[in-house]
Amino acid sequence: MxxxxxxxVDCANCANKMEEAARGTAGIASAVVNFMTQKMTVEFTEGSxxxxxxxxxxxxxxxxxxxxxxxx
Amino acid sequence: xxxxxxKMLVRILISAAALVALYFIPISGLPRLVCYLAVYILIGYDxxxxxxxxxxxxxxxxxNFLMALATIGAFSLAIWTKSGDYTEGIAxxxxxxxxxxxxSYAVARSRRNIxxxxxxxxxxxxxxxxxxxxxxxxxxxxxxxVITVQPGERVPIDGILIEGNGNLDTAALTGESMPRSxxxxxxxxxxxxxxxxxxxxxxTKEFGESTVSRIMDLVENASSNKSRSENFISRFARVYxxxxxxxAAALAxxxxxxxxxxxxxxxxxxxxxxxxxxxxxSCPCALVVSIxxxxxxxxxGAGKEGILIKGSNYLEALxxxxxxxxxxxxxxxxxVFEVTGIHHNQLEEEKILEYAALAECASSHPISKSLxxxxxxxIDRTRVCDIQEISGHGITAKVDGLPIAVGNGKLMQKLxxxxxxxxxxxxxxxxxxxxAYAGHxxxxxxxKPRAKEAIAALRENGVKRTIMLTGxxxxxADHVAAELGIDEVHSELLPADKVSEIxxxxxxxxxxxxxxxxxxxxxxxxxxxxxxxxxxxxxxxxDAAIExxxxxxxxxxxxxxxxxxxxxxxxxxxxxxxxxxSLAIKFACLALTAFGIANMWAAIFADVGVMVIAVLNAIxxxxxxx
Numbered sequence: 291m292x293x294x295x296x297x298x299v300d301c302a303n304c305a306n307k308m309e310e311a312a313r314g315t316a317g318i319a320s321a322v323v324n325f326m327t328q329k330m331t332v333e334f335t336e337g338s339x340x341x342x343x344x345x346x347x348x349x350x351x352x353x354x355x356x357x358x359x360x361x362x
Numbered sequence: 363x364x365x366x367x368x369k370m371l372v373r374i375l376i377s378a379a380a381l382v383a384l385y386f387i388p389i390s391g392l393p394r395l396v397c398y399l400a401v402y403i404l405i406g407y408d409x410x411x412x413x414x415x416x417x418x419x420x421x422x423x424x425x426n427f428l429m430a431l432a433t434i435g436a437f438s439l440a441i442w443t444k445s446g447d448y449t450e451g452i453a454x455x456x457x458x459x460x461x462x463x464x465x466s467y468a469v470a471r472s473r474r475n476i477x478x479x480x481x482x483x484x485x486x487x488x489x490x491x492x493x494x495x496x497x498x499x500x501x502x503x504x505x506x507x508v509i510t511v512q513p514g515e516r517v518p519i520d521g522i523l524i525e526g527n528g529n530l531d532t533a534a535l536t537g538e539s540m541p542r543s544x545x546x547x548x549x550x551x552x553x554x555x556x557x558x559x560x561x562x563x564x565x566t567k568e569f570g571e572s573t574v575s576r577i578m579d580l581v582e583n584a585s586s587n588k589s590r591s592e593n594f595i596s597r598f599a600r601v602y603x604x605x606x607x608x609x610a611a612a613l614a615x616x617x618x619x620x621x622x623x624x625x626x627x628x629x630x631x632x633x634x635x636x637x638x639x640x641x642x643x644s645c646p647c648a649l650v651v652s653i654x655x656x657x658x659x660x661x662x663g664a665g666k667e668g669i670l671i672k673g674s675n676y677l678e679a680l681x682x683x684x685x686x687x688x689x690x691x692x693x694x695x696x697x698v699f700e701v702t703g704i705h706h707n708q709l710e711e712e713k714i715l716e717y718a719a720l721a722e723c724a725s726s727h728p729i730s731k732s733l734x735x736x737x738x739x740x741i742d743r744t745r746v747c748d749i750q751e752i753s754g755h756g757i758t759a760k761v762d763g764l765p766i767a768v769g770n771g772k773l774m775q776k777l778x779x780x781x782x783x784x785x786x787x788x789x790x791x792x793x794x795x796x797x798a799y800a801g802h803x804x805x806x807x808x809x810k811p812r813a814k815e816a817i818a819a820l821r822e823n824g825v826k827r828t829i830m831l832t833g834x835x836x837x838x839a840d841h842v843a844a845e846l847g848i849d850e851v852h853s854e855l856l857p858a859d860k861v862s863e864i865x866x867x868x869x870x871x872x873x874x875x876x877x878x879x880x881x882x883x884x885x886x887x888x889x890x891x892x893x894x895x896x897x898x899x900x901x902x903x904x905d906a907a908i909e910x911x912x913x914x915x916x917x918x919x920x921x922x923x924x925x926x927x928x929x930x931x932x933x934x935x936x937x938x939x940x941x942x943x944s945l946a947i948k949f950a951c952l953a954l955t956a957f958g959i960a961n962m963w964a965a966i967f968a969d970v971g972v973m974v975i976a977v978l979n980a981i982x983x984x985x986x987x988x
Contacts, residue, residue, distance in 0.1 A: 300466055302651040303425070306596040322588065325651075326473060326658035353419045356412055 293340060294331045297323065298359040308358055311350040317343035330360060363467065370463045377405040377456055381449065390446065398448035399437075406433060406455040423604050425645040429458050432641040435634070436962060443631055454642055454966045461970035465651055468977045472655065476662030476984070482534045482553045483578050484518035487569075500569040511561040517552045520572040521563040528559020535573070535668070535916050553577065580670050580914065587673025591937050595653050599646040606644035606952070610637040613956065632958065639955045642965040648944040648973035653937055656980035660933035663984040668916035669926045676912040679895050680930035684875035686825050686923060687867060689860075689889075690832035690842060692882030693899050694816075694920060695807040699729060699789070701736035702808075706782045707801030714801055718793050720746050721759040721766045729789060732805050752776075756791070767794040774799070787841040806838070809845060812921045817846050819924035823931075826875075829867060831860050831889075860889045868894070880915075880923055881907065897923060925986060933983040940976045947972045 299305050305325035312321035312330065317338035322331045332347065334340050341362075348360050363371070380401045389397065403410075406429075413430035416422050436451035486497040488510040495510055500518040503509060508524065511517050517530075529541035535553045544550060550563050553574035569575055614637035618628035657674035664671050671677055691697045704711045719737035722730040723746055734741065749759040755776060756769015767777055774781040774792050781799050784790045788806025792799070810816075817828055829850040832839045839853035852863050864879060871877050879886075879893035887910040890896030898911035899918050908914055915922045951968040954960035960968075 301462070301647070302469075302654055303599055303646060306599060306650065307424075309596075310600075325654050326469075327477075328473075354421050356415045356419075 291340065292331065292333045294329055295344070296361040297328050297330045298361075299323075299325065299328070299355065300357060304355040304358060307354040308351045311354045312347045315343065315347045315350050318347065321347075364470070367463060367467055367470075370459065373405060374456065374459055374463065377401050377452070380404075381452055381456070385449070394446060395441065395448065398452060402433070402437065402448075402452050402455065405452065405459060406430070409455065409458075423607060425603070425647065428603070428607070428641045428644050429455065432638045432962070435638040435641075439631060439635055439638070450962050454962055457966040457970050458642075458645075461647070461973050464970075464974055465647065465977060468981070469651065469655060472659060472662075472981055472984075476658060476665075482516065482574055484516040484552070484574060487518040488512065488515075503565060503569060505565055505568055508562055508564050511556045511563060513556055513558050513560065515556055516574075517550055517554050517556065517561070517563065518572070518574070519563075519565045519569050520552050520567040521550055521565040523548045523550050523561055524564050525562035526559045528561060529557040530554040531557050535577070576908065577670070577916075580672065580908070587675045589657060589674040589678045591678065591934075591941070592653055592657065592674060595646075595649050595941070599650050602646050603644055606640055609952075610640035610644070613637040613640060635962075636955055636958060639960065639962045639965045640952060642962055643948055643951050643955065643969055645969055647969070648948075648976045649941060651973070652940045652944070652976035652980040655977060656933060656937050656940065656983045659981055660929060660983040663986055664926060664929050667922070667925060667929075667986050669922055669929070670914040670916065671926070671930075672912050672914075676895055677930040677933055679876045680878070680913065680927055681934040682874060682876045683878045683895065683927055684825055685827040685829065685867065685871055685877045686820055687829040687831055687864065687877065687879045687893065688848070688920070689879075689881035689886055690830055690834055690839060691807060692918075693880055694813045694830070694842065694846060695809050696918075697807065697882065699732040699805050700808055701732055701803055702788060702806045703786055703804040705784060705786070705802055705804065706799075708798075709795070709800055714793050714803065717761055717764075717766050717795055717800075718768045718791060718803060720761045721749070721757050721768045724749050725751065725757065729791070729805055733791075733803070764796045767797075768792070787838050809842060810918070810920060812919055814846050816920035816924060817848060819921060820927070821847075823924050823927050825924075825927070831855055831863055831879075833857070833860075857886075857888070860886070861892055864889050864892050868892075878923070880920065882918070886910075897926075929983075929986045932987050936979055936983050940979055943979075944972050944976055 299308060302325045305323045309321055309323035312318055312323070312332060317335055319333040319335045334343060344360070344362050348362065351358050351360060384397055384401070409426050410430050412426040416424050416427050433451040433455050436454065437448060440446065440448050440451070484500055487500045487503050488495045489498050489503065489507060490510055503519055509519060523544055523546055525546065527545040529543050532542050532554045535551065541557055550561065552572040614634050618630050618633050622628045657677060660677055661671055661674065688694050704714055707714050715733065715737045719733045720741060722733050723741045723743055745762050747760050749757065751757050752769070752773065755773040756767065758765065758767045760766070767773055768791055770790065771781060771783070771792065774794065777794065779794045779797060779799050781792045784802055784804060786804045788804045791803040791805060793801060793803065820828060827850065828848045829852070830839060830843050830848045831852050833855050834853060836853040839851050843851040855863060868877055876894040878895040878897055879889050880897040880899060881890060882899045887906045890898060890907060890910040895913060896911040897913045897915060898907040899915050913926060947968050951960055951965055955965060
């Protein structure tokens with residue numbers, strides 16, 4: 291399953307870091323952060339709960355880049 | 363400017379003013395240190411906070427940490443050496459913030475500009491109820507509802523015009539600036555703007571299925587497919603920052619120790635200063651921001667021209683295109699059949715056309731349609747009777763009591779009527795009236811007016827090979843190819859043959875060169891997917907083709923392919939310039955610092971200056987080169 295979320299991040303490198311953090315989260319098959327359109331597209335692994343997984347993704351992103359937001 | 367940016371600007375201005383003022387105020391010792399520290403905290407508190415949080419999260423290697431370390435280091439050195447020169451640390455922080463502000467402003471602005479270029483989403487649909495117009499959410503309008511579009515409004519949903527006429531501005535959809543005039547019964551595509559007439563449209567699709575939604579979807583999801591350069595840069599940024607930090611550590615510790623061993627003065631403070639300068643240069647911002655910005659600008663610029671590219675990876679592929687394969691019908695030709703000649707006629711041309719059109723009046727075949735179009739008069743069906751369609755041959759019928767036969771050579775043979783063969787290219791319709799040969803009508807597909815120019819433009823832009831793949835007969839295919847100057851022709855192909863033909867072409871294609879396939883989408887979807895770059899002609903074509911294609915040309919003009927290639931080459935050139943330029947300056951600066959030639963001022967100018975230039979250069983990608 292694929293979903294796109296609106297995000298807010300100020301710098302391009304931070305966007306890259308968020309992408310990496312999201313990819314490393316359990317339950318995420320792939321993640322792409324688009325800095326220019328301020329969007330995160332994630333693909334969940336089979337059987338995972340998107341709501342729960344996205345909470346973890348947000349936590350992981352906050353850890354690498356304090357000044358970011360994902361609108362769930 | 364956002365509030366965040368305004369606040370930053372105020373902080374920058376106050377700090378800069380304070381710095382200048384402090385330069386002229388003769389204070390020394392502790393009060394001096396306190397004053398400077400206050401300015402430092404004012405300009406850099408957010409960086410310091412972020413750096414601290416990074417350390418707490420065990421993610422220390424980011425630019426905030428580096429800037430904090432470098433500036434605190436510079437401050438400490440100034441205190442240690444009692445030089446009292448605190449300006450440097452503050453200035454570095456100040457310029458860094460100026461750079462960040464500029465970057466965020468430039469990015470936000472171009473983001474807004476580019477998305478507004480592409481913003482064709484209508485906000486409401488007008489529905490008439492009790493003689494009043496009510497604004498409804500387009501999402502909630504059912505198929506078959508009559509909506510009203512007033513002058514200046516955007517058509518929200520696809521439909522058929524049932525009342526009114528006027529001109530439509532299709533620029534947002536096709537990039538075509540000439541308005542299109544519409545009258546009752548015409549199909550209206552959502553996303554167009556009504557220029558002068560009040561249009562009543564019966565919707566034929568739901569909002570979500572309408573052209574405008576499909577295109578918005580495409581645009582919004584574009585550029586999430588990352589290119590090789592973008593991936594390279596994010597990988598590079600991951601390595602670069604830690605590498606520079608390690609080198610800085612080596613400069614600060616190993617070199618003085620080496621000097622000690624060699625019996626020289628270790629010069630700790632000088633080397634520490636150089637190491638701190640290293641840290642200032644270590645921010646990869648210029649590269650990291652300018653590359654996605656460049657691609658985004660190019661995608662936006664292409665969209666403005668009516669070329670939708672589904673991701674920056676396809677821009678990269680387009681730039682390397684050296685072979686282009688075309689479908690014939692609908693791509694290079696208009697795909698509408700027209701009567702192009704009437705030969706060997708015994709009667710007036712009008713008369714032959716009339717009889718043929720009457721005989722064919724019951725058929726829905728494109729051939730019949732083109733006959734009706736050429737005849738251009740109302741058909742009186744009562745004049746026709748006894749219509750018989752002989753499959754693979756043609757039609758016989760009685761018109762005004764006379765037996766008429768319209769069909770190919772086989773039909774004439776069957777009826778035992780001698781006929782004259784035709785040397786023209788196209789479909790030949792022989793007509794016999796009252797069992798006597800009356801001549802033949804040539805119907806052929808018309809080559810698009812700009813197709814020849816398009817092939818020439820491709821060649822000018824470095825495309826080495828042009829190929830035509832078609833299901834049509836060899837004679838017709840060869841004729842069209844010769845007319846347009848296409849290198850290779852593969853004719854009489856079934857849809858499946860086209861795929862295997864593309865696979866063969868992919869194999870013979872040179873290394874690095876990409877093969878593009880342009881088709882109008884009717885049964886081309888598998889070929890579009892198989893080619894390196896699939897280009898679908900006409901966004902109003904089939905949904906499957908738009909889904910399968912990587913590039914969608916909003917209008918049917920094949921000349922757009924060359925434009926897309928030019929644009930992508932320009933974009934890639936800019937990206938390359940930015941990568942080389944930023945890296946060269948950074949490495950030069952690192953080298954100069956290591957030898958003690960460049961100081962921290964030079965380092966911060968290199969960092970911010972390169973970023974500003976790279977961002978400005980990236981924005982250039984928005985404009986399509988002529």
